[in-house]
Amino acid sequence: xxxxxxxxxxxxxxxxxxxxxxxxxxxxxxxxxxxxxxxxxxxxxxxxxxxxxxxxxxxxxxxxxxxxxxxxxxxxxxxxxxxxxxxxxxxxxxxxxxxxxxxxxxxxxxxxxxxxxxxxxxxxxxxxxxxxxxxxxxxxxxxxxxxxxxxxxxxxxxxxxxxxxxxxxxxxxxxxxxxxxxxxxxxxxxxxxxxxxxxxxxxxxxxxxxxxxxxxxxxxxxxxxxxxxxxxxxxxxxxxxxxxxxxxxxxxxxx
Amino acid sequence: xxxxxxxxxxxxxxxxxxxxxxxxxxxxxxxxxxxxxxxxxxxxxxxxxxxxxxxxxxxxxxxxxxxxxxxxxxxxxxxxxxxxxxxxxxxxxxxxxxxxxxxxxxxxxxxxxxxxxxxxxxxxxxxxxxxxxxxxxxxxxxxxxxxxxxxxxxxxxxxxxxxxxxxxxxxxxxxxxxxxxxxxxxxxxxxxxxxxxxxxxxxxxxxxxxxxxxxxxxxxxxxxxxxxxxx
Amino acid sequence: xxxxxxxxxxxxxxxxxxxxxxxxxxxxxxxxxxxxxxxxxxxxxxxxxxxxxxxxxxxxxxxxxxxxxxxxxxxxxxxxxxxxxxxxxxxxxxxxxxxxxxxxxxxxxxxxxxxxxxxxxxxxxxxxxxxxxxxxxxxxxxxxxxxxxxxxxxxxxxxxxxxxxxxxxxxxxxxxxxxxxxxxxxxxxxxxxxxxxxxxxxxxxxxxxxxxxxxxxxxxxxxxxxxxxxxxxxxxxxxxxxxxxxxxxxxxxxxxxxxxxxx
Numbered sequence: 001x002x003x004x005x006x007x008x009x010x011x012x013x014x015x016x017x018x019x020x021x022x023x024x025x026x027x028x029x030x031x032x033x034x035x036x037x038x039x040x041x042x043x044x045x046x047x048x049x050x051x052x053x054x055x056x057x058x059x060x061x062x063x064x065x066x067x068x069x070x071x072x073x074x075x076x077x078x079x080x081x082x083x084x085x086x087x088x089x090x091x092x093x094x095x096x097x098x099x100x101x102x103x104x105x106x107x108x109x110x111x112x113x114x115x116x117x118x119x120x121x122x123x124x125x126x127x128x129x130x131x132x133x134x135x136x137x138x139x140x141x142x143x144x145x146x147x148x149x150x151x152x153x154x155x156x157x158x159x160x161x162x163x164x165x166x167x168x169x170x171x172x173x174x175x176x177x178x179x180x181x182x183x184x185x186x187x188x189x190x191x192x193x194x195x196x197x198x199x200x201x202x203x204x205x206x207x208x209x210x211x212x213x214x215x216x217x218x219x220x221x222x223x224x225x226x227x228x229x230x231x232x233x234x235x236x237x238x239x240x241x242x243x244x245x246x247x248x249x250x251x252x253x254x255x
Numbered sequence: 256x257x258x259x260x261x262x263x264x265x266x267x268x269x270x271x272x273x274x275x276x277x278x279x280x281x282x283x284x285x286x287x288x289x290x291x292x293x294x295x296x297x298x299x300x301x302x303x304x305x306x307x308x309x310x311x312x313x314x315x316x317x318x319x320x321x322x323x324x325x326x327x328x329x330x331x332x333x334x335x336x337x338x339x340x341x342x343x344x345x346x347x348x349x350x351x352x353x354x355x356x357x358x359x360x361x362x363x364x365x366x367x368x369x370x371x372x373x374x375x376x377x378x379x380x381x382x383x384x385x386x387x388x389x390x391x392x393x394x395x396x397x398x399x400x401x402x403x404x405x406x407x408x409x410x411x412x413x414x415x416x417x418x419x420x421x422x423x424x425x426x427x428x429x430x431x432x433x434x435x436x437x438x439x440x441x442x443x444x445x446x447x448x449x450x451x452x453x454x455x456x457x458x459x460x461x462x463x464x465x466x467x468x469x470x471x472x473x474x475x476x477x478x479x480x481x482x483x484x485x486x
Numbered sequence: 487x488x489x490x491x492x493x494x495x496x497x498x499x500x501x502x503x504x505x506x507x508x509x510x511x512x513x514x515x516x517x518x519x520x521x522x523x524x525x526x527x528x529x530x531x532x533x534x535x536x537x538x539x540x541x542x543x544x545x546x547x548x549x550x551x552x553x554x555x556x557x558x559x560x561x562x563x564x565x566x567x568x569x570x571x572x573x574x575x576x577x578x579x580x581x582x583x584x585x586x587x588x589x590x591x592x593x594x595x596x597x598x599x600x601x602x603x604x605x606x607x608x609x610x611x612x613x614x615x616x617x618x619x620x621x622x623x624x625x626x627x628x629x630x631x632x633x634x635x636x637x638x639x640x641x642x643x644x645x646x647x648x649x650x651x652x653x654x655x656x657x658x659x660x661x662x663x664x665x666x667x668x669x670x671x672x673x674x675x676x677x678x679x680x681x682x683x684x685x686x687x688x689x690x691x692x693x694x695x696x697x698x699x700x701x702x703x704x705x706x707x708x709x710x711x712x713x714x715x716x717x718x719x720x721x722x723x724x725x726x727x728x729x730x731x732x733x734x735x736x737x738x739x740x741x742x743x744x745x746x747x748x749x
Contacts, residue, residue, distance in 0.1 A: 101623035149720030320702035465554025
């Protein structure tokens with residue numbers, strides 16, 4: 001395996017540590033012995049063929065999937081089965097899903113305000129203020145009182161990003177945020193994520209958008225069959241991958 | 256609290272058993288008649304036969320809106336009169352509670368089954384009809400060999416669930432003083448005064464039959480879910 | 487045909503007053519029974535979907551028992567059997583509840599618990615029909631357990647099952663007639679009493695039938711209004727009120743394995 005560390009920022013303690021992570025679905029090994037460290041402020045792009053375990057990995061970091069063995073430490077808190085730890089971690093980790101998963105029965109604004117009020121205990125006025133500010137940031141504040149089904153896919157995904165940001169997470173996980181979108185809407189969502197990256201947010205993003213990866217990622221991590229096969233600087237990785245499997249994969253997504 | 260004595264139930268079992276057989280045969284008869292008429296009713300509505308489908312629709316809506324007990328009372332009163340008119344001399348023909356129950360349940364259930372089949376008919380893929388036309392099948396053959404078998408198959412869990420409810424509803428013939436399972440228990444209870452034991456025993460018998468039947472329906476549903484039919 | 491209803495009865499009322507009184511009892515049973523059923527049904531339905539295996543089994547047991555025993559047999563169990571099984575003083579106390587409450591309360595309780603089992607299955611089906619992403623999104627925001635059910639799952643599941651609850655509403659008001667077997671003088675019982683007293687069976691049953699039809703129409707329209715009122719903006723209407731027949735059949739409802747037509 002290639003080890004090619006980029007320089008980590010000033011704060012030395014990592015945001016996420018994953019060690020010897022194993023996750024099985026029945027007899028299928030979705031993740032076998034995965035090790036990954038994400039530094040504070042670092043932006044990582046995870047790529048790889050479908051079924052390679054990249055989505056499973058970030059779902060484990062948020063404990064939406066329970067891992068079978070290994071360690072996951074998020075911002076100093078180790079993920080065990082203790083429910084308070086799980087909720088502590090989850091409220092520090094923002095997640096954006098492929099299929100948006102907005103709450104259809106709540107307005108855009110209510111989608112954003114719910115968790116800050118109920119989980120963080122924010123007062124309504126404060127939650128309102130924060131939500132509007134973040135909706136403005138993703139440029140969708142004028143739709144605040146609409147319902148998810150009344151928005152386009154790109155708009156829905158931007159709301160989902162704002163909703164996650166409302167919890168003031170320390171890290172954002174993106175699970176193929178643009179792959180359920182029509183092509184003309186991909187750009188508006190990617191721009192939003194780029195802006196977020198420029199603000200210094202730590203993020204792990206599963207995506208095949210190579211232009212985006214070149215622009216934003218500090219490091220590209222390539223996974224195949226449940227393991228990390230190769231990682232490195234994006235410009236180098238896309239130009240000249242070291243492994244045959246990465247070469248084959250890149251050939252496929254280019255053509 | 257009196258001490259319970261369930262040996263009384265064992266003694267009464269032959270009588271209860273004959274009551275249960277009546278409940279089951281009423282269920283079976285109502286199922287057959289109800290399914291036959293229900294399918295006809297559904298087809299009439301499906302083909303939108305002008306006056307007939309209006310009539311059928313009203314009949315179904317009426318039956319589904321009033322309690323079964325009231326329907327039983329109606330038929331108990333009406334059937335002799337109608338039969339009297341049919342036989343020509345205009346005199347009411349006393350038919351007795353048993354026949355009334357069979358006629359009522361058959362006609363009543365037809366309304367419920369027809370709704371299930373009507374909706375099932377609407378759910379059949381349009382392409383199936385087009386394929387039949389392309390094969391030059393007659394309308395009769397289209398429905399007999401292609402459409403209805405699919406409807407019955409898709410709707411079979413719902414049809415069976417409805418039949419379980421029908422079986423439970425046969426207990427309502429109590430109001431006609433018939434000797435179904437509950438009626439048998441109630442008559443014995445009035446004789447021997449052990450109504451606690453009798454009613455509890457009846458409840459357990461219904462519970463066991465109901466659980467077994469709904470288990471069967473659930474397994475049928477799972478099977479179809481796996482086979483990829485609509486869920 | 488209905489003029490007989492305006493004649494005087496032996497107790498100095500008019501027959502139509504009997505019908506009105508019967509309608510009152512029918513409505514009381516259906517209305518209060520519905521709220522008992524809805525409250526218990528939602529709780530049991532949630533119980534069917536929680537992680538805890540003990541609670542799940544308990545909820546399942548409830549549904550199997552109350553759904554698989556005919557409502558008439560349950561009526562007898564509450565009215566005849568329960569007082570005998572309780573300690574003597576308590577049983578005697580129950581038996582001494584003055585009429586009409588002595589029959590009304592067991593009937594109400596019985597209808598409520600029976601219908602609750604059916605509602606519980608609808609609620610369960612509604613919850614299971616929600617996309618998994620909703621659970622996951624709630625979890626990712628730190629909303630778990632009670633908060634997720636309260637704010638995310640239930641509001642959506644209940645909206646989803648409004649069409650199928652229509653037939654449960656129609657079910658409970660029709661089942662109120664079963665209460666006549668333990669002596670509640672509800673609408674069907676009054677109709678029969680009028681028929682027995684006057685031999686005007688057509689008029690007596692006809693009037694009761696018309697009243698039941700009106701109730702069905704009101705129940706159906708009310709549920710349609712509720713369905714419209716709680717519809718989420720931007721989503722397609724589940725099912726438009728088509729024609730005059732009130733068909734609340736399940737196949738077309740969004741809930742896949744909901745229970746079927748009730749009577």
